[in-house]
Amino acid sequence: MWGYRALLRLLPASFRAEYGGEMSAVFARRRGEARGPLGAAVLWAVAAFDVAGTALGVHAEILRQDLGTVARSVRRSPGFATTVVVVAALGVGATTAAFTITDHVLLRPLPFPEPDRIVRLSQIQAARGYQDMELSPANYRDWKRMSRSFAAMAAFHGLSANLVGEGPPERLQGTAVTDEVLAVLGAKPLLGRSFTPEDGREGATGTLLLSHGLWQGRFGGDRTVVGRKVLLDDAPHEVIGVMPPGFHFPSREARFWAAMRLGERDFERRDDFYLEVVARLKAEASLGGAGAEMRLVAAQLEEQYPDTNERIGATVVGFHDYQVRRQARHLLVALFGAALGVLLIACTNLASLFLARALERRREISVRAALGAGRERLVRQLLTESLLLGAVGGGLGVALAAAALPLTARLVPNSLPIAETPPLDPRVLAFAALMTLVTALGFGLVPALRVFRDAHADGLREGARAGGGRKERLRSTLVVAEVTVAVVLLVSSGLLIRALLRVQGVDPGFRAEGVLTLRTWLPLPRYEKTADRARFYREVLGETRALPGVAGAAYVSGLPMVMRGGIWGIEAEGGEPGKPGAGSTASIRYVTPGLFRALEIPVRRGRDVTEADTEGALSAAVVSESFAARYWPGEDPLGRRFRFGLLGGTRLAVLGAFQDRTVVGVVGDVRVRGLERTSEPQVYLPYLQAPEGAMGWYTPKDLVVRSDLDTAALVPALRRIIARADPDQPVSDVRPLSEIVETETAPRRVQVRVLGAFAGLALLLAGIGIHGLLAFTVSSRRPEIGVRLALGATREDVLGLVLRHGLRLGATGAARGLAQAGAAGRGLEALLAGVSPRDLATFLAAAGVAVSTALLGSLLPAVRATRVDPLTVMRAE
């Protein structure tokens, strides 16, 4: 019989209590009549169906009744229902958004088969402080040949090329790869074929795989694109295939992949580091084992090639870990923590709301219990209410999260081979549902049970004051906890705001407002000759300067904060001798005349470069103030001479042909490396003194135009001018210089906005919590307030009484919050740009805001308390 009784557990307890015994008796009689094992089996099967069907029906009936009750109670007190739904929506929404993004970036494996086996290999040169360096082709070839841990290994490097043919010429970001790259990633083209070793031979025709986006956008999704010829930087390339949508490598910026063609000449240089390396571990190999093997390989190479490989080691890091930088990881963890904080407050608020609600209903519940309603039945009804309201709130929360995704999506690091906007997928929805369930169950059930327990004891006693001291203390504790969490979040976002302001306050060394920039990357070998380039620059600049409103225009080989490299060693005459790697370096830019005026970089001494600084004339250079101060402190730098030394080996030997440079001018310093990093001193060289030949990276390619009028209006005219100078020349990266400077602080602004939003939410919820508690306290203490007023207390006394209560809650929470905020601040230190994690002003401001919110939340209940009419309440008592 225990089997049947177990089956009866499916029924609601109230129904079981009523009919369980009867049903068991019927079943016992039936079993007595059943013949043989077959008869018993049939009986059991029929009984199981019967009980399950009945259970379903009875549960549905009860649910229908409870929903009716909920609907009535929502109509009776819509304020309560709205508050619960809003609070639940905010809590679930915040957590869901944060989980979506954290899951997308940190938890979810990369979209490749067995992504854990994909690793990054890099060189390290600890002596010079390089943690991960690219490899030279020669080292790459040896690493690949000498290692046994990898099923496949491939090299790649970033590429940027002009694509000509099919529509207007365009500058595209792509990646040059060796043939095994798709084998490493475990990816296959959607159309066409993968790369073969043949494609990588020196002298082979260029081959190209298109990204799905490029194929759709530029080739209109034409399936006959495979086999088509296009020009990439003037060189013929054949399209061999198209990658599937969602395939990104190494990041989502690459729009095509070209076969890297390495010849014997490329393998000669062992110290020309430009290859990044990915590999797939063999099934039996471990990350640690592969690391040990590669260190051994590096040691052997160091022994074999002491000149170039001295103290060069190797590291093997998981691809995912490598691409998600530590700062991004910190930020996401902070974000998730903030979201959990908001959820915690939301739950606390809901608990407090339901508790108050249950206390208010104590009389109703006691009456129903006295009339024989079972405990299970009453608790179930209360739970239906909290679950239903929670579910509505949760649904709204998911909608909120979906709406907030475009903002949070900006926290996805660019360096990952995944889509930018995380999808709201079943995992996320399951997470949201779980959060809703936990919130509604945990904080609906506990108060319900609690009230039911007490209901028997004293609910019916006439005039019992709702909410004893104990319960009010519990609610006070909850509210204080809310304020605590809100203050921690306030301090955290306050510190980030301070950091943002500090970074935004940094003078970049030029004036970005009113400057438009665009890029015309002149392809080689067509523009190998300095004279050809000069003709292009002169034509474009001459016409640009004639445009109305243009106050200055110039070409430069790299914009500050965009091109951060171009760092050469310096040996200054009469100054301290240049030591490679010892920091005697400068960032080098080739410029046309007029750059300093266009960017408003102040010329301190001497002159700008001019059209007269030609090959054969004096080798001139304009240096920045820090350059002059470093090599010739306290002396006149004009007329002093320096040379480019060797840095990082012989790659710069090609520059050995350079003559000594003579300083002709001194200008202000520029934050080349960005607002948050120290930059090397700068050297500007006349564009007419640039070397002939393959120096593509150093030829001027960025046009800067300062205009008194709207810079955006200049774009069509500039495009026409460039098309006249060279119809095949693509124009790319059109944007205001101010946008580049803003991009510098964009991640910070997103951080501030997201964390600030969470802090604001937390504060709002804490305010609601304080308001709810005090409103409840005031309404349950009306008799007491009435007595006080009758005994001669003034309205001001009553107002003060309630406000002091709110203030006490706010101040206690703020004090605890400040104590905790110290720890949170230390966790954020990496993001603070030098602002102290114990910044006093921020702490004070956060405490002030929290206490003000507490006061604001108490205001309405306090005013209501003063309106209590002593006569009415005492009569009611």
Place this chain on the structure above:
Amino acid sequence: MMAILESMAHTHADVLSLLPLPLATFHILLALADADRHGYAIIQDVAARTGGELKLGAGTLYRSIHRMLEEGLVAELRERPAPEEDDERRRYYRITPFGAAVARAEARRLSELVRLARAAGLAPGRA
């Protein structure tokens, strides 16, 4: 309590609002028409009446009875009808006047349906 209150104030509209009756409900009313019975007796009576065609499960039976009690079709007896046969645990049910009225209305509804079917030549017997 509710059943008693309701049985006192039933109108013709109340009767019609319950039609058509679920099959199990109708059979339970038929089983209780001639005698007060406990659950197992109802099941046996229904089975005998239908020639073993309809064997009510315990769950179906008590769920129907639960609803019929709320609707006022049947009432649970406080006193036991035949103490010598009585099983302590058994609950006995009796049809209420309202229950009888509803069963009669259902029977009328069904015979009206049969009459219509005959007229259409879809059932045996005279039109």
